[in-house]
Amino acid sequence: MSSLVAELDPKPPVFDVIGRPTSRGVTWVWARTDLNRASIDRARAQLAELYTDGRGPGQLLVYLGHDCSVDVCGLRLLLDLAEQARQDHGTLTVVSPPPCLIRMLACLHLHQQLPVIESAAHAASRAWTRTRTRAPARSAPPVTCPDRTPGPHR
DSSP states (O other): OHHHHHHSOSSOOSEEEEEOSSTTSEEEEEESSOBSTTTHHHHHHHHHGGGTTSOOOSEEEEEOOTTOOBOHHHHHHHHHHHHHHHHTTOEEEEESOOHHHHHHHHHHTOTTTSOEESOHHHHHHHHHHHHOSSOOSSOOOOEEOTTSOEEOOO
């Protein structure tokens, strides 16, 4: 029984990394916990792994959700990552931002530094549009979002 207790990680990852098809492709990270002072060091270390090869993902989509709490430490992390992505010729977009983050961005006039998209379906559709090289003449295939709900391409 004690061996089972020793195997449990008291501090689980802050994010689930959903996919990274290529070094310049779309990467989804899905928040498992709040982005606050208590989790910020783990979050920063985990997301730094996406940049270990010297190049980060082309498009980093950070899904937070409306129930996620983000304090000023979490905001600073997101702003730092967005700047790092821009320097690497990529993008970072927050998907389904919580109301607290929207308020901070509005009060501090930071919408230009940290783009947000309202839903996973919109983010997946936009990511697909940005990664394709030439649009086929036929209609685009349906997009499956990380939350497992299919979203139409618009």
